Amino acid sequence: MTEDLYPSRVASKPAWQPRIDPVAHSRWTPEAPISAEQHVMFERDGYLVLENLFSAAEVATLQRELERMRKMPASLETETLIAEPGSGALRSVFAIHAQNRLFGRLAADERLVSVARHLLGDEVYIHQSRLNYKSGFDGREFYWHSDFETWHVEDGMPRMRALSMSVQLADNHAVNGPLMVMPGSQRTYVSCVGETPEDHYKQSLRKQEYGVPDRDSLARLAETCGIVAPTGPAGSVVLFDCNTMHGSNGNITPFPRANAFIVYNSVSNRLVEPFGGRAPRPEFIATREGFEPLTAMGGDLAEGRAA
Amino acid sequence: MTEDLYPSRVASKPAWQPRIDPVAHSRWTPEAPISAEQHVMFERDGYLVLENLFSAAEVATLQRELERMRKMPASLETETLIAEPGSGALRSVFAIHAQNRLFGRLAADERLVSVARHLLGDEVYIHQSRLNYKSGFDGREFYWHSDFETWHVEDGMPRMRALSMSVQLADNHAVNGPLMVMPGSQRTYVSCVGETPEDHYKQSLRKQEYGVPDRDSLARLAETCGIVAPTGPAGSVVLFDCNTMHGSNGNITPFPRANAFIVYNSVSNRLVEPFGGRAPRPEFIATREGFEPLTAMGGDLAEGRAA
Numbered sequence: 001m002t003e004d005l006y007p008s009r010v011a012s013k014p015a016w017q018p019r020i021d022p023v024a025h026s027r028w029t030p031e032a033p034i035s036a037e038q039h040v041m042f043e044r045d046g047y048l049v050l051e052n053l054f055s056a057a058e059v060a061t062l063q064r065e066l067e068r069m070r071k072m073p074a075s076l077e078t079e080t081l082i083a084e085p086g087s088g089a090l091r092s093v094f095a096i097h098a099q100n101r102l103f104g105r106l107a108a109d110e111r112l113v114s115v116a117r118h119l120l121g122d123e124v125y126i127h128q129s130r131l132n133y134k135s136g137f138d139g140r141e142f143y144w145h146s147d148f149e150t151w152h153v154e155d156g157m158p159r160m161r162a163l164s165m166s167v168q169l170a171d172n173h174a175v176n177g178p179l180m181v182m183p184g185s186q187r188t189y190v191s192c193v194g195e196t197p198e199d200h201y202k203q204s205l206r207k208q209e210y211g212v213p214d215r216d217s218l219a220r221l222a223e224t225c226g227i228v229a230p231t232g233p234a235g236s237v238v239l240f241d242c243n244t245m246h247g248s249n250g251n252i253t254p255f256p257r258a259n260a261f262i263v264y265n266s267v268s269n270r271l272v273e274p275f276g277g278r279a280p281r282p283e284f285i286a287t288r289e290g291f292e293p294l295t296a297m298g299g300d301l302a303e304g305r306a307a
Numbered sequence: 308m309t310e311d312l313y314p315s316r317v318a319s320k321p322a323w324q325p326r327i328d329p330v331a332h333s334r335w336t337p338e339a340p341i342s343a344e345q346h347v348m349f350e351r352d353g354y355l356v357l358e359n360l361f362s363a364a365e366v367a368t369l370q371r372e373l374e375r376m377r378k379m380p381a382s383l384e385t386e387t388l389i390a391e392p393g394s395g396a397l398r399s400v401f402a403i404h405a406q407n408r409l410f411g412r413l414a415a416d417e418r419l420v421s422v423a424r425h426l427l428g429d430e431v432y433i434h435q436s437r438l439n440y441k442s443g444f445d446g447r448e449f450y451w452h453s454d455f456e457t458w459h460v461e462d463g464m465p466r467m468r469a470l471s472m473s474v475q476l477a478d479n480h481a482v483n484g485p486l487m488v489m490p491g492s493q494r495t496y497v498s499c500v501g502e503t504p505e506d507h508y509k510q511s512l513r514k515q516e517y518g519v520p521d522r523d524s525l526a527r528l529a530e531t532c533g534i535v536a537p538t539g540p541a542g543s544v545v546l547f548d549c550n551t552m553h554g555s556n557g558n559i560t561p562f563p564r565a566n567a568f569i570v571y572n573s574v575s576n577r578l579v580e581p582f583g584g585r586a587p588r589p590e591f592i593a594t595r596e597g598f599e600p601l602t603a604m605g606g607d608l609a610e611g612r613a614a
Binding site: 136137141142143144173174175177180215218219222223227228229247248249250251252253254255 | 522560562
């Protein structure tokens with residue numbers, strides 16, 4: 001059995017633990033696909049914005065495909081579709097790289113994969129992918145979390161050697177509930193409360209904090225790290241480390257948000273049994289079948305469109 | 308009976324109507340309490356930020372008084388206290404200028420009153436005041452609205468000759484759900500749907516839009532005007548016209564928001580019977596007893612502290 005180096009949801013009090021793993025898993029060389037400055041920024045801040053990585057024509061192609069899918073969800077596996085609670089409108093599609101040729105091509109794109117390989121210092125595979133579409137006016141917030149905490153406890157990801165890339169398919173404004181990150185938070189592992197705290201009756205207000213970071217930790221982290229909301233035009237990519245604390249506010253503006261979200265994991269960091277001791281989550285949320293190194297593909301996404 | 312120049316909540320479809328009243332009700336002269344540039348910006352954008360209008364010492368004094376009241380709400384009229392639904396924590400106190408000496412002093416401060424008089428071109432009185440305190444982590448959003456629409460229909464304010472001043476008692480970040488405004492929206496009066504629309508069964512999703520601006524109007528306004536979130540340190544004042552479309556997103560950050568909110572109305576624009584035909588809202592939300600011109604008070608707020 002693999003040793004649990006990042007225990008969480010087992011104690012009655014939250015705890016902080018320094019990260020054992022590197023943030024950038026390779027050294028920068030002039031051959032790297034990002035600049036030395038970007039490498040250092042990712043290591044320090046736990047996130048990076050690659051502006052206009054995809055051209056306007058490529059973005060338009062991806063947006064058209066997104067609209068096509070929103071109108072014809074029948075072509076997708078039912079369990080991978082997440083609808084808005086109220087309207088039933090399509091909000092997320094999981095395993096999009098496996099279900100759609102164009103988004104499969106995007107996930108394998110050399111511009112993304114080369115950066116993932118460089119920062120993870122290894123061959124990579126796709127741990128999870130999804131397409132997120134958030135209409136305006138009533139976008140919901142996503143509370144603060146470290147992805148790794150969930151992936152470790154619920155999916156069995158052993159170490160911090162994974163990262164997420166969010167390809168912006170709509171302009172990311174400061175006002176439409178963009179992703180917020182706490183720069184530098186990736187260096188600290190905040191374990192969540194699992195057992196019922198001894199003095200639980202005193203803390204009934206914190207009930208819903210089971211499985212999510214506690215408020216004291218978040219306040220201390222925010223005090224130390226600050227909070228930034230990286231913005232950028234459609235075609236930009238926001239990438240962040242698997243342990244960077246992040247979340248987003250709701251969105252009452254009429255401006256929708258849309259992004260293709262791809263999680264790359266090192267092939268040396270493949271999943272084992274979940275450390276939380278329960279059955280693993282389904283394949284479309286966390287693959288346990290696709291650990292082979294991804295083959296990167298070059299060229300323009302706007303040519304050779306998906307059927 | 309006063310003629311209803313801004314009908315709303317009477318038709319089955321939303322409508323746009325140009326503003327009949329000026330935005331700035333006086334001309335700028337060198338004696339004005341704001342610069343010519345600020346005057347023009349307010350006229351054009353419907354809002355203005357006056358940075359650091361109050362000193363750090365004054366802000367500290369106001370914050371201490373705020374904390375004192377949060378701990379001793381028994382000293383305040385029960386009906387003026389608005390608690391958080393979940394925790395019961397104090398969220399707003401209405402009629403704060405009438406209940407607390409220091410905040411009464413703030414509302415009469417020459418730095419605020421002189422600007423209100425200038426922009427409204429008249430003596431002014433306080434239509435409404437409140438203290439808002441929003442803790443971090445679970446701050447709720449406020450959906451888009453024009454204050455005037457409500458004040459006109461529910462309170463009987465005849466014309467657009469009022470403005471709001473929000474005195475920032477905490478730093479206003481881009482990420483903690485600050486006030487958002489649509490610059491220029493003050494020139495258009497968007498009436499809200501009142502009668503049940505004829506094709507209502509087709510639009511069940513819009514049910515909750517009764518009494519709030521419709522989504523099409525908001526999308527068109529946002530497209531034309533854009534959306535900005537004015538930020539500034541504690542001690543700054545955000546002022547905006549009574550018809551400026553505004554709202555705010557929720558706040559999951561640990562950073563609280565706090566402000567003292569004062570609405571000044573022209574004494575020539577005093578309330579009549581509500582145009583919506585119902586009984587007026589209570590005195591602590593919209594005064595019908597205090598139409599006398601306000602006497603402005605000079606000097607430093609941090610001296611002569613309230614008991």
